[in-house]
Amino acid sequence: MTKKYLGFAALAIAAVGLLLMQGSAAPSTAVNNAEASQKEIGAEPLQDGSYEIVSGSSINWEGRKTMIAGYKDVGTVPILQGKIAVSGGKITGGNMIFDMSALKVGATGKQKGESMLERHLKSDSFFNAEKFPTAEFVIKEAAPEKDAADSFRHAVSGELTMKGITREVAFSALAFMKEGKAVVAATFDLDRTLWDIRFGSAKFFDDLADNVIDDKFTVSFSVVANPAR
Structure with missing residues (x-):
């Protein structure tokens, strides 16, 4: 990996940190912190x-067990390809296609069993990656807040299609330029049951005890995009 790309990777990570910082700080503090960080x-x-979007990009995911404090599973999903269109200084369109068949588990709440969980998430109990190997997010609208x-x-x-089901989603993102490249970063939650992923959901099953899996999982990404040729 080149030093230049490492620099952009660090920049994208900083953007996610800025996004989280702004979301948790008081309004006046958030604005001051944002201005300082942008200058940096x-x-x-x-x-x-x-x-x-640069080849080799991915999104991060985090799932949790509702009844076990601090329990979380984390991993990644590769972005097969993605585009962003900007007009009038605003994002006017774009998409990201995700390779669900290459979903990875980085760590589990049990501190073991990563490969087992990976197979489970790819099965028809969750994302059914064999039948639906890709998912896609299409941007419908974006404007400065x-x-x-x-x-x-x-x-x-925009619209997120998983398992052949399309739902509208909305989230807050940081979007800016750095040395002629576009950088977009976001962190938000999705309700998996909207895409008929019901395994371990207290909405649909009783007597799960501490096996209840949170219906919401967290998605985060920080991508760099080159001008199209």
């Missing part, structure tokens, strides 16, 4: 054009 990383407003012009924070909405 050299962020600039989005520039019009078409961009392609009110009172957040200095933070590069955008309200993004």
Whole structure:
């Protein structure tokens, strides 16, 4: 991996940290922190054009067991390809296609059994990766959030298709330019039951005890996109 790409990777990680920091801080503190952090990383407003997400990018996921404090499973899903369109300084479209067949488990709440959980998540109890090897998010609308012009924070909405089911999703993201490349970062929750993933859900099963799996799982990503050729 080149030093330049490592620099952009660090920048993207910093963007996620900034996003989390802004979400948890008081409004006035968040604005001050955002302005300082943007100066440090050299962020600039989005520039019009078409961009392609760098090959080898991925999203992070985190699942939790509701009844066990601190229990979480974490991993990644590769992005097969993705595009971002910018016009008038705003994101006007784009998509990301995810390789569900290459879903990975990085660690489990049990501190063991990663390969077993990976097989389970790919099975028809969860994402059914054999039948539905890809998922796709399509951007429908994105605009700078009110009172957040200095933070590069955008309200993004679109459609996520998993297991052949399409649902609308909305989340807050940081989007800016760095040395001619677009950087987009976000952290948000999804309700898996909206895509008919019911395993371990207290909505559909009784007497699960501490085997209840939170219906919501967390998705985070920080991607760099090059100008399209």
